[in-house]
Amino acid sequence: MQAVEATDIVKTFGDVVALDGVSLEFEEGIVYGLLGPNGAGKTTLIRVLTTLLKPDSGTATVAGVDAINDPVGVRTKIGLAGQFAAVDEFLTGRENVEMVGQLYNLSKEEASSRADDVLERINLIDAADRPVRTYSGGMRRRLDLAASMVGRPEVLFLDEPTTGIDPGSRLDLWDLIEELVEGGTTLLLTTQYLDEADRLADRIGVIDHGKLIDEGTSDELKDRTGGSVVEVHVAEQDRSTAASALTPVAGGELITEGQAFMIPAGRGAETLTDAVRALDDVGVKAQDIGLRRPTLDDVFLTLTGHRAQEDSEPDAEPARRGRR
């Protein structure tokens, strides 16, 4: 069964078109990464799929249930961890998770045993009986994640799970999400970090200006951008010699990027060997030479014409008041 099936979702806020006909589909058991800059429409799409927002038009089913006409049905099958840890400062970690469990219509006992279970999985069991106001930012995010899992959702939605937390906690959270996924959880996560999508997602959708502009595995997206390059760094005095030696290897298309030469590596490692040999022949020692796969950042740049973390974009989602 498809975990999510959305067709032609349009959502406008006044004059701002937040979602401009997005269609998205993925099957159960995978991690789908929605990658895009601030204001691309990621959060709006999550809000539509999690029944927080009715789209202007389009259809969506989540875990086989019509998200537009049967929101309560969908809510029994999903978990959501939003951009801000929606946990209660004055309750303990355990009370927070138990409360959400009870709101999933679990009995008190069941909510409590499941709370133990998810807190264990999320490595918060030792801090479970402390009030949340003593938690660090990373711990809060983990607790939020625990709360979103207590109902054993068929599809879990994580909206920018690592935004605003320190790099160490971010790595922890990645490990945790990877473990979750090994357990077979279907996950839709949004991110503006390319490394995050690269590491966690089985499939990536690139979203910009309310449109899904490309989709595929990380490798597919990279290949579509033109594949690998050989990147060569040489000493300043060797630059002209190296350039003339490398031009034939590059088939006449030697690209200079800053201090480095870029050679389109159509034949992968073979191109690399050729480049090393060519430099050797003219007696130039490379300071650094290597085969470089394009990063998702390159992909994003190719697809959208701008970098992923550019902040000059007008925010397509109206600032939600009162948010921190």
Place this chain on the structure above:
Amino acid sequence: MTVRTTKPRKRVKVSDAVRHTAVITRRNTLRVVRLPQLLLFSTIQPVMFLLLFNYVFGGAISLGGPGTPTLDQDYINWLIPGILVQTAVFGATATALGLTEDLGAGVIDRFRSLPMARSAVLAGRTFADLVRNSFVNVLMLVVGFMMGWRFEQGALKMLLGVSLALLFGYAFSWVMATIGLLAKTPEAAQAAGFLPIFPLVFASSVFVPTQTMPEWLQVFAENQPISVLADTVRSLMVPEEFLGVLGYDQGQLILQSLLWIAIIIAVFAPLAVRQYRRSVG
């Protein structure tokens, strides 16, 4: 938009809605219990009002004037019933604050993504504020008792009076919920919440008899709900022989109070629910 409905849409069962409301009420109440500062400051203010009004204005007010029925020197017995209503109404502003805070922290989004009754979020909030208001009002009575307040018509009628004040505060929580959801931020909610409260509380019989007010104001003051409530609670606490002097018809007043409570809930609960749906998309 054309839609095919394949399966019947799921609804939240009433029994579940009741359970959800209890869960949310508990959560909101725990917050007050766990943060004693919150309770402390929300009780200091009403107690301060009580002390200030009784000891600063009380003497002057008790002097009365020709045709102003006061309770001879016993201003505290005039004041306590009124201030119970005033405290319950001021306390209702916590509903607006709590909702806007939850809205801002993303807690409401979490709730809305759960298969829980929509109404439980608002009902749980207003019930928790009723619990807190009850605590504060009991404290007011204790302080009042030490200051010389007495109830003269038996405990049952006194309790009926306190309950009516609290019920009215509960009804006002729905007004505050509507205002809070319109205002969106705690700061705006705080400011907007007190806008209707100040004229209603001060141009009323809460602190002083309305007879000395200019005529145009009297018309408003005597007919607005807070006066009705204050008079009702007072009619249930002062010695029975004063009822005539004060012009109170107890049965009539109780009826009017219940009517006001019902009207306010009937108008503002649906408004609040509608605004809740809107403000969260």
